[in-house]
Amino acid sequence: MKSVKRSSIFMEALVQIYMLKLKLEAVQREYLHLMALKTEYLNRIKHSQEVKVEKIEEGFLVRVKCENAGDTLVSVLEAFEEMGLTVLQARISSNNYFSMEAIAVAENQNQDQLDVRDITQAITRATEINGH
Template sequence: MAISRVQKRVTLRRKLHILRAINNSKSVKKHFIVLVNGRSSIVMNDALYMYKLKVLLERLKAEYANLIATRREYLNLMKHVQHPKDVKVEKVGSGFVVKVNCEKGADKLVTILEAFEEMGLNVQQARVSCNNAFALEAIAVAEDKSLDVRNVTEKLLMVIDQKQSDEKGLMEA
């Protein structure tokens, strides 16, 4: 029976030592005094500390869920934003610098490149982005020197308008 008391005391001290380690307590003397006066005190202090951590974790989870919901709302709104079409063409040497911004849609790049080919423009360099809208920056050289900025701009606007009206017609059907 004396052995079991000693074993219980040793296991209790080990458990209290683990609680002190979890609690990050620097004061060994304080815990020693608490142990002498009453064993339940240290358990209550550590339980309170763990409860505060649990409350903090729940608050962080709620804040994270709120941020995720806000992000989802923002992305949903970005899908419905109307992007105005914008075509800018500048003459540079024997070629053109073309900048196109419009709504995303199927085969925009293909139709614009086909329009370049019809006009006799060879694309030297191009940068395309389709994150929230369609954006194209291209440097194209004209085979025919009679092309001017206005002709290229009108042709691209016509192609974009035609493509957007085709897409809207398909959506309504």
């Protein structure tokens, strides 16, 4: 009787080990899948670029999202300066990618001479030069 009981306990242990092995394999597959999704997401962010400029009452609302290439902020601020724009307020993030939302106003009352399209092109050039 003892050998039957031992055999039964042994079989239960083997079944439990096998079930745990299956669960571990499922977790490993899920982990690999999630890592692949993360890599794909980061690659999409890395290769995506977005520059949006809107005319607002006090000036221009500028939104920039692009690859963080180190001096991106400097390049964007230089573009503002070259156009005669002063940044009144800005929120910037530069973890995995560069993101900026800023309110900029024209210096010396030349705001009517500035066009949303021109600002968009200048900021886009600044991020492209820095990114390549």
